[in-house]
Amino acid sequence: MTNPMRSDARRNYDQLLDAAREIFAAQGTDASLREVARHAGVGIGTLYRHFPTREALLEALLGENFEALRADAVQRLAAPDPGAELTAWLRAFGTASAQYAGLPASVMEALHDPQSPLHASCKGLRVAADDLLQRAQEAGRVRADLTAGELMAAANAMAWVARQTPGTTDRYLTLLLEGVLTGATARR
Missing domain, CATH: 1.10.10.60 (Homeodomain-like)
Incomplete structure (x- = not known):
């Protein structure tokens, strides 16, 4: 205690x-x-x-948001359209990742550093993304060769690019999603 x-x-x-x-x-x-x-x-x-450490400060600052994103992903697993749910979750993840300049890089570094205070939160997001991705793949809505790590890296990259050009987050995420979804558009 x-x-x-x-x-x-x-x-x-x-x-x-x-x-x-x-x-x-x-x-x-x-x-x-x-x-x-x-x-x-x-x-x-x-x-x-x-x-x-800087990562401990980021964890305190972002931990609740990351947990909310993880919980949101878990809830979305039961929805009837796994492609739409993955798309909606990735939009929320991309928006959260674009919150601060440098955050996408911090998230990717933490995923690969088990000693980072941010690691558990980032890993929880990756597991949640993997569960959503697998469900969408099983339904034939997302390319079968995509991994959760690739998807998170691509979403983080889109968030980074969007930070360079404010107001473009939705556009870049749409381009990403249209590249991974099968037989459907990623538009809202």
Whole structure:
């Protein structure tokens, strides 16, 4: 059982997360952690006490969103049209991946680094994507030779490209989906 945080520690923690959201939104996930601490009004030591690594900070910032995406994928498994469900989930994943500049690279790195604090969340997303993909493949809605790793890498790549040209996320995801779906269009 963990001890609850003191009120000042909780306040610092929350201020650091708020600052990280703002700084990462403006500068990307590679932004200076010193800048995050300064923006939160705390020292860098306080940041590192709460978040020993950049990945730990990202996990705290994104973990709930990633869990919601994973749970959404699980719910979609029971729906009658697996191709449409995979498409809808990938759009949500692509939008989430484009939230911060640098996030797609962080996700892909975490998938390959079991020591990363982000690894479990990213792996959960990959397993969820694999389950949705397999169901869509079994229904003949998605190319049979596609793997979940390839699909996530392609979706992350589309999110990265979309960050370079704001307002294009939906267009790039549509292009990706039209390349993997069989006999149907990826348009909404």
